[in-house]
Amino acid sequence: MNARDITDATEWDALLATQPQAHPLQTWGWGEVKRTAGWGAKRIAVTEADGTLRAAAQVLVRRVPRLPLSVTYIPRGPVIDPQDGAGLAELMAAVDRYSRSIGAIFCKVDPAWFAGTPHVLTSAKFIPSGQTIQVTDSYTIDLKQSEEDLLAHMRGKTRQHLRNAQKEGVQIVRDTTGEWLNTCYQIYLETASRAHFGLHPAAYYEHIYRTYRAEQQYLYVAFVAEVPMAFLWMACFGQFAVEFYGGVSDAGQKSLANTLLKWHAIREMKNAGYALYDLNGRVTQGIGQFKTGFGPEASSWVGPFDRVYHPLMYQGWTRALPLARRMIAPNSGTGNGVE
Template sequence: MYTITPVTQSLTWNEQVESLGGHPLQKWGWGELKSAHNWSATRLTVTIDDELVALAQVLHRSLPAPFKSLSHVPRGPVFAASLDAAGRTAATDAIVAWVKKNVGGVGITIETDLDAVDSVAVTGAKPSPNPILYPTTLILDTRLPADELLGACSKSTRYDIRKGAKNNLDIRRVVTDEELEQVLRTYRENAARAGFAIHSDGYYRDIHHLLGEDSFIAACFADGEVASFVWLARSGQTWFELYASANDTGRRLRANAPVKWFAIQAAKEAGAPRYDMNGLLNDGISEFKRSFSKHENQLQPSVDVAFSFLHGAWNTLLPSAKAVLRKLRR
């Protein structure tokens, strides 16, 4: 019989996430970030005979009446290696049952960090029509020798990385608040140029400060200003790309590939075996990501478990609801 226990201490939680090799989106800081921006977080451990076998940070978003709320497990639950497919399913079912009883709402979306071949059949789950995280991604095995990782890159990407090293580009970790503001200016400039929506500056500042050491930004500096950057959330197991951008200077210097290579090498030096580029689509950004390897990774697809007959109505309304919320924020 599985026992579900809420955890309220950040140090305890992070130690447990790391002990099971969990994803950075399951660490305490990510829950604090989302809690500062319209969500709340519940951290649950799953034990059997006092042995920790799984855990999940569950995020909850309040919805307009009569929907109440929607729950989300980003890149979780996290499972002990000892659990087989039946054990993973049972542990997830126990988490879902706890959330349904104690939180309620219309349902829960589960997006695990498991490979597609690692089965977990959540009872009552259906494929999610509105996934938040994409199952097709590129995960580099940073345990491989650097020469092998570089050899897997496309010819043009290898050229840019080597040229960056030859030209002694100033690439380093962002450490000061002043440098963070430069990152945000670069991101705003590129968003305005390319026409894509971004969060407020306050949201990104919260990421950096609430994640603490789990936030890692690598940047190329030109004349003392950030020209290109890649921003990651990290755990001991996985470094996970959140954002990347470059201004005109960064593009002229072809700094994007050297900056990403710097981050990959930093993950390798830190002993993290996985560098996850966070989703592949059919766009230019994804083509650039694909230039770092000849393979793709397929994770378990997003699934929904409905708690209420209103869940289907909410999924139908969600695209329209997002459009309305965007207009209200302007």
């Protein structure tokens, strides 16, 4: 095995595409997106002699203001078989060297493994973390089911809403040029105000759209009588189709545009060959009730783990957890979307 830095976007994503555990947040494009929010990105791959990928990590780094310190973070990674201790050791040796060279207090990992998956993190000197960045609890839909089974698992009320939305004349288009981005942001503002979560400035989302690879994202907009009513923005890679952002206007709720929109996205992701649809967050009211109408499974990820380099500084960091979280994820919302 050999660990090496990958500096070419095409090579990185091609390597990841060979691994079923690879998540959209480990793609090259997401690392470039996070540069706008003050992160750096380093990509490390462990390959066999024949070039086969054994393990990989897109390592994001954030400097601690006014101090020669930093934190490193591997969102929805590392990309590795959960029980591959040898591969993890080789990968983390390279991650450790990099993290220590930039004064990292710790490295946080947040693998795309479901809770209960046997793994070797704790035996590799990782400790469970109380600081979450991505959502831990979500709803997921198995897209390997037939379309008939997907419909059968929905609540009867949701199926009725689909029929009513079709009668309302809801039309759905995929925005492939970004012409509806500003309109989607206005809908998102309306949604955030109604559901009480925070948003980034509009420029942040435009940067995501322009930076993330076009073939890895799907922005759908629902219209009634040519008026935009709702949007849903997906990021996809490997087996995962993940809802990044979404919103609906008050008028869109009345026309049930968001119901038909989500069903359209589920069907499109299934037809595109993705295996798992992640609704990206589980809440108990409002949005959560809407999501459960589509018959998903309540799923949880294994959660974040930290590999500590400076124990005393780490203790101080965890004691100042609210401030620390704001430093890592400034302007973040309350689970509607990704960071």
